[in-house]
Amino acid sequence: MTDYMVTGLVAKRAEIAGELERTQERLRVLAENLASIDATLRIVAPEVAVEAIRSKVFRPPADWSKRGEMTRVVLSILRTARAPMTTREIAERMVVERGLQATTATLNSMTRRVACALRTQRDKGVARSTEGEAGFWQLWEICR
Missing domain, CATH: 1.10.10.10 (Winged helix-like DNA-binding domain superfamily/Winged helix DNA-binding domain)
Known part of the structure; x- marks a missing residue:
């Protein structure tokens, strides 16, 4: 193997590992926020079945364009x-x-x-x- 190839692969692995860590941290924060909202709903409106609330999925319109x-x-x-x-x-x-x-x-x-x-x-x-x-x-x- 050539050194520049190994260097490039090491750099790419480090970049992906960093992105994965940031994504996991973001997921942790989102899960905490969701748990806080669920707890608040249980206190304020105990009759609401929190587990039955469906997640909202973003669906772009058919005429959607990417940047540029x-x-x-x-x-x-x-x-x-x-x-x-x-x-x-x-x-x-x-x-x-x-x-x-x-x-x-x-x-x-x-x-x-x-x-x-x-x-x-x-x-x-x-x-x-x-x-x-x-x-x-x-x-x-x-x-x-």
Whole structure:
């Protein structure tokens, strides 16, 4: 074995062991907090069956994006566009590309998220906007 490989593996093992210790400590704190809440519930409302309370699971919506994913897709759409596009047009393309159902609620949500991503990119100088016909909407394009 080469020394740099062993050194790298030792460093990676130390990193994972540290993460495991932090996670176990976090679990210990959560278990203590849960026990405290259970004890308080038993005092305040003894008729409540604490064991019957189901845990709440976080389920992200179907149009959920990971960090930076929204901006990457929006900029990709603008790069391939032949002409400046409105926020709504970009949102419609995103819904199609991601295979989401094109409901009014989904399009409105996606339009707001696209607009936020574009404003951030405009502030960074990556994208620019111009007024569309009669000033009703913004047309977006990549700064070249």
